[in-house]
Structures are given as C-alpha cells and as structure tokens.
Amino acid sequence: MTGYHWRTVTSPATSGESGFAAATARLSASLRRVRPRRASAFDSARGYLSDQDWRRPSVSLTVRALHLILFVLLVIVGVGPMLLLAKYAITPTQDIIRTPLAVFPNGIRWSNLVEAWNDVQISKYFLNTIWLAAGSWFVQLLVATTGGYVLSVLRPAWGKVVNALVITTLFVPSVVLLVPLYLTILNPPLLGTSLINNFFAVWLPAGASAFNVVLMKRFFDNLPREVFEAAQIDGAGPFRLFWSVVLPMSKPIIGVVSVFASIASWKDFLWPMLVLKDPSLQPLSVRLPAIQAQTDLGVFLASLAISTVIPVVFFLIFQRLFLSGAGLGGAVKG
Numbered sequence: 001m002t003g004y005h006w007r008t009v010t011s012p013a014t015s016g017e018s019g020f021a022a023a024t025a026r027l028s029a030s031l032r033r034v035r036p037r038r039a040s041a042f043d044s045a046r047g048y049l050s051d052q053d054w055r056r057p058s059v060s061l062t063v064r065a066l067h068l069i070l071f072v073l074l075v076i077v078g079v080g081p082m083l084l085l086a087k088y089a090i091t092p093t094q095d096i097i098r099t100p101l102a103v104f105p106n107g108i109r110w111s112n113l114v115e116a117w118n119d120v121q122i123s124k125y126f127l128n129t130i131w132l133a134a135g136s137w138f139v140q141l142l143v144a145t146t147g148g149y150v151l152s153v154l155r156p157a158w159g160k161v162v163n164a165l166v167i168t169t170l171f172v173p174s175v176v177l178l179v180p181l182y183l184t185i186l187n188p189p190l191l192g193t194s195l196i197n198n199f200f201a202v203w204l205p206a207g208a209s210a211f212n213v214v215l216m217k218r219f220f221d222n223l224p225r226e227v228f229e230a231a232q233i234d235g236a237g238p239f240r241l242f243w244s245v246v247l248p249m250s251k252p253i254i255g256v257v258s259v260f261a262s263i264a265s266w267k268d269f270l271w272p273m274l275v276l277k278d279p280s281l282q283p284l285s286v287r288l289p290a291i292q293a294q295t296d297l298g299v300f301l302a303s304l305a306i307s308t309v310i311p312v313v314f315f316l317i318f319q320r321l322f323l324s325g326a327g328l329g330g331a332v333k334g
Contacts, residue, residue, distance in 0.1 A: 082308065089113060089305035093298040112302035120295060122284070122303050129266060129283035130310070132202050136265035137258060139207035144257055145250070148216030149242050153228060163217070169210045178274070181205055185275055201275035206265060212257050219253040220246065255318045263311050 053059045088096055092109045099105055116122045147166070151159050185195045185205070195201040223246070231245050247254070269285045276282050279290070284307040292300055 082312070085301060085305050085308065088298070089302040091298060091301075093296055096297055096301070109298060112298045113306070115296075115299045116302040116306060120291060120299060120303055122306055124280070125282065125284045125287045126306065128281060129285070129307070131199060132272065132283050133262050133265040133310075135199055135203035136206035137261045139203050140209050140212055140261040141254065141257060143207040144209065144212035144216045145247065145254070146242075147213040148218075148220050149246055151213075152217045152220035153223075153241070153246060154238060166210045166213055170214070178270075182274060196275055197278045197281055198275075199281070202265075202268075202272055205271070206261070209261075212260070215257065216250075216253060219250060223249055255320075259315060259318055262314055266311050 049059065049063065054063075087104075088100075090108045090110055090112055091104065092106055095102065095104070095106055150156065151163050151166075185201045188195055195204075227245060227249075228241060231241050236245065266283075267285055268283075269289075272283055273286045276286065279287065282290075284303075288300075288303060288307065291303075295303070
C-alpha cells in the first residue's frame, strides 16, 4: 500500500523521471551481468571465416591447430638456427661431427668460449666491431636526421633537386661504387693522406646512405607543422627547432635507423676487408672467415656465437622503438 500510495501522489513528471532512472539502473545491472565475448580476429566480415563457421567446433579446432603448427614452424625456422649455434658453442668438436643433433652426449665444454675469447683473440676483434658499428651508427644518424630535417622541415628552394638526386642514388648498385670510393679513400681530397687502415675509411662512407635520409624525411613529413610554426613564432631558430622539437618527436624513426645502421655495420664484410688490411684493426666479420681453417670447429662455432650476441641484445632492447616506428607513424597532432 505504501508503494501504491507513493505512485498515486507523485506527479507525472516525477513518476516519469523515477521510472527512467529505474530502467537505466536495470539496464546497467544487466550489462554488468552479461560477460562480453572475447574479441577474435575473425569477428570481422572481411576474414576468411564467417562468424557461423568460427562458432563450429570442428572449424575452430582445425584453424587453431593450423595456427599452432605455423607458430611452431616459425619458431623452428627463426630461432632454431640460433639455438643450435648456441648449443654447438659449448659442445665438444667430436660430438658436433658425430652426433650433431644429440643433446650433449659427452657433457658440456665451456672451455670453447674461453679459448675463443682469449686464444683466438675474439675479444680484440669484438672491440673493433663495436667501434666500427658505433662510429657508423653516429655518422649515419647525423647525416639522416640533418638531411631529412633540411629537406622536410626547412624546405629550401633547391630542396626538390637535392631530394631527387638522393632518390636517384638508390638505383645505383653499391658494387659499382666500390672502385671510385676506394680511390677516394686512398687519396682523399683536402686531407692529403690515405685513410687505409683507419676507422674513418668505414665511418665516413657509411654516412652516405640515401635510404636513411629518405626514411627520415618521410617521417618528418608526417609531423604536425603547427608545432614548428609555433616554435618559430616563439623565437626558435633552425638549430633549436631541430634539437628541441623535431628530435624529441622522432624517437621511433631514430630507433629504426639505429637498428638498421648497427646491424648493417656489424655484418658488413667486403668494405672493411678492402680498407682495413691490418688484421689487428679488422672486425669479426672479416677475421672469422680468415681464422676458420686453423681453428678448432667447436672454438670457431663459439666465436660465431659470441659475434651474434650484440645484434640480438641490441634488437631486444630497441624492439619497441623499432616496431612502433616501422609504420612511420610518429607524432600525433594535438
């Protein structure tokens, strides 16, 4: 009777408002009770399976099994060789030759790593490789960021001509440039002394990477120009605009170029072999093939395993920047 009395004395407007509130409350409660179905990659109508097919147990199990098989195959193809090399690095030579796929039939030989590091002097070549990769990374990043900044942000009158020339160099095979580049390093202009057996012979040519310049320019083109105009209105000059505005917004693409530059320098073989003739200056990529004939197989494979550590660790550290910058999607206007 109390509820009936309340409904009879309440005005129509109040009754309507309370009814709407009650309906809203019931709807919210029902939504909380209903557990949303987990989103699937096949929910979209553009998938190769429809929603009805995906709900069938036979189809769902078959597709999931195929996904699992493909994932295992990708792991075997991608990670398998690296794991096998890591196993060989601590396996006795006789076991590698007789039973290469057996899991340490005669125990683990950690001395392979010690001999590779000390006796084969992998430590010295490892340090040479780090110096070459660090210098090449710095020069490539310097040329790519400044070149892309000039062509994309400053946009001088001759920018289109330079951009066309830079893109044209992408169609020139690198092998064609070996002879003129070697002659330039042998007798560089203005220096008057040869750069043979000098790390600058590797660092300076590494900066002439048109791909990195084009990649950086493409990224800078997507940055919001309103930010540049606001900084210029506040009195920022070209250098301040580059250092304080453009570079902090370009961390993803800097990570991409860094990974490309470091890995390319780490595995480069032909050019360091031509300009670094002194064995004490050569990197791992040049020295490892040279010492293969007179080195024990287990020790040699341990040397190869050591040489792969830095690229793998470097990619794992910068993989987030690499993956986020791979699509060239940088700044967000706001």
